[in-house]
Structure formats: structure tokens, C-alpha cells
Amino acid sequence: MGSQRTLWAGRTALLLAGLLAALLQRCTASCPEKELEDREEEANIVLTGTVDEIINMDPVHNTYSCKVRVWRYLKGKGDVNREILLDGGNKLMIGGFGNPGICDNQVATGDTRIFFLNPAPESMGPEHKNELMLNSSLMRITLRNLEDVEHCVEVEGIAVWKHFKISAELESVGAFAREEALLMEKC
Numbered sequence: 001m002g003s004q005r006t007l008w009a010g011r012t013a014l015l016l017a018g019l020l021a022a023l024l025q026r027c028t029a030s031c032p033e034k035e036l037e038d039r040e041e042e043a044n045i046v047l048t049g050t051v052d053e054i055i056n057m058d059p060v061h062n063t064y065s066c067k068v069r070v071w072r073y074l075k076g077k078g079d080v081n082r083e084i085l086l087d088g089g090n091k092l093m094i095g096g097f098g099n100p101g102i103c104d105n106q107v108a109t110g111d112t113r114i115f116f117l118n119p120a121p122e123s124m125g126p127e128h129k130n131e132l133m134l135n136s137s138l139m140r141i142t143l144r145n146l147e148d149v150e151h152c153v154e155v156e157g158i159a160v161w162k163h164f165k166i167s168a169e170l171e172s173v174g175a176f177a178r179e180e181a182l183l184m185e186k187c
Helices: 002-028 036-042 143-186
Strands: 045-058 063-075 091-097 112-119 132-134
Touching: 036 112, 036 143, 045 091, 045 143, 063 112, 063 143, 112 143
Parallel strands: 091 132
Antiparallel strands: 045 063, 045 112, 063 091, 112 132
């Protein structure tokens, strides 16, 4: 009787240890996502849009492309040329859905998201020439998420503007200092 209890307790402990190990492995194997600032900086185009149609499904790689109706460009509108625009200019073809290197990469028709995009690399071939590709995870549309992304885009623009302003000020101060030094030499 005692040996059966010991056996049962040992099996229970082993089962619990296995479950705990599986749980810990699952927690540590979660998808690592970059900081929002890095994701925004690495993307040439950031926009909000709604998935209209899912197309070009690749059953081997489990990837697909989507036709997305654009609602608002948050960054990079000037990088979107007429060749990329579809259906009167308010839709884009976006690929990279299902890419295992991107954490949140799945959508359904009707989903509205914030997209971080880059032009498809030439190495993908001519069939992807006018396609944009997911650069990082999709974000759900919430007021908080929109504000966070807008802040990243604005901060980047302000930082660049401040850099040029400070450079120009330093340049003018440098010129003034050189003039002053020349005047001092003459005296």
C-alpha cells in the first residue's frame, strides 16, 4: 500500500514538473517584439487601413497578401507612388502576412490595423514590384495606440528639425566667432 502511494506521488510530481517545464518554455518562447520607436523608425510607411481582400495565399509557406483600403498615412505618404496605388488610389497591396519573423501577422477581411511597411525588395521578383511588405507586427486601432504611433512619428520629425536648427545656429555662431577673432587680430 505504501509503495503504491509513493509511486502515485512520484508520478504526480513528474507530471507537475513536466507541465511546469512546458509552461515555462511557452512563456520564454513568446515572440520578441521591438520597441515601438524602433519599429516606426525602421518602417518607411506607417498607415491605418482595413483589409478588403486576402489574396495570393501560399500554402507551402503559409503566407499571403492583402488588398488594404488606406484610411490615413501617419508616415511616408510621399513614398507611395501612383504605380503602387490600386482601385482609384485608396488601396494598396500589402504582403508578408503569415511571416513567422513577425509576431502579430495575421488578419481577416474587415480587420482595421496600423501597418508598418517597407517596399518589397527587388529580390522578391517582379510579381511583388508594386507591393508593400509588413516590416513589423500589426497594431490594433485604439486611441492609445494611435497616440503612441503619432507621438513616435512627431518626435522623429521634431528631432530632425531641431538637429538642423541647432546645426544652423552653431554654424552661424561659428561664423560670428571667426569674424570676432579676425577683428581681435587686427586690433
